[in-house]
Amino acid sequence: MSDTIFTTQPATAQTAPVIAAAPKPQTNQKTLQASKKKDVNGTVYLLHFSQKYHHAGHYLGFAENLENRIEEHRDGRGARLTQVIKNADIEFECVRTWDKKTRSFERQLKNRHDARSLCPTCRAERSEEKRVWKINHKNEGEN
Numbered sequence: 001m002s003d004t005i006f007t008t009q010p011a012t013a014q015t016a017p018v019i020a021a022a023p024k025p026q027t028n029q030k031t032l033q034a035s036k037k038k039d040v041n042g043t044v045y046l047l048h049f050s051q052k053y054h055h056a057g058h059y060l061g062f063a064e065n066l067e068n069r070i071e072e073h074r075d076g077r078g079a080r081l082t083q084v085i086k087n088a089d090i091e092f093e094c095v096r097t098w099d100k101k102t103r104s105f106e107r108q109l110k111n112r113h114d115a116r117s118l119c120p121t122c123r124a125e126r127s128e129e130k131r132v133w134k135i136n137h138k139n140e141g142e143n
């Protein structure tokens, strides 16, 4: 995992204001998204919740300034989902980042609808489950 967010990029990453916090447009989403600064580079990030909120265990987002964005999430003003997470006293951590990506990359990942497979924390848990399962089933005469 890389945490070198600002490597050799031009100064934009440091000085750009966080416009990403604006509420999502409800209407004409397609046209708006298409015309809206589609190829701005930023960081796509994955938040893993300490427990599930209804069906949500993760939040996938895009930020031009990741640190600011995470702070907003922690304050409960980043996105609707992270607001309710905070209100429900659920912790989260940023488990993965993809640097120098665009919003369309974020959308690609979202369209997979399988954040768990992208999440190193969940994958570790899953392989641990498998390992335990194998151990438990070893003595049953079958594998």
Ligand SMILES: [Zn+2]
Pocket (backbone or CB within 6 Å): 048, 049, 057, 058, 115, 116, 119, 120, 121, 122, 123
């Ligand atoms: Zn996870």
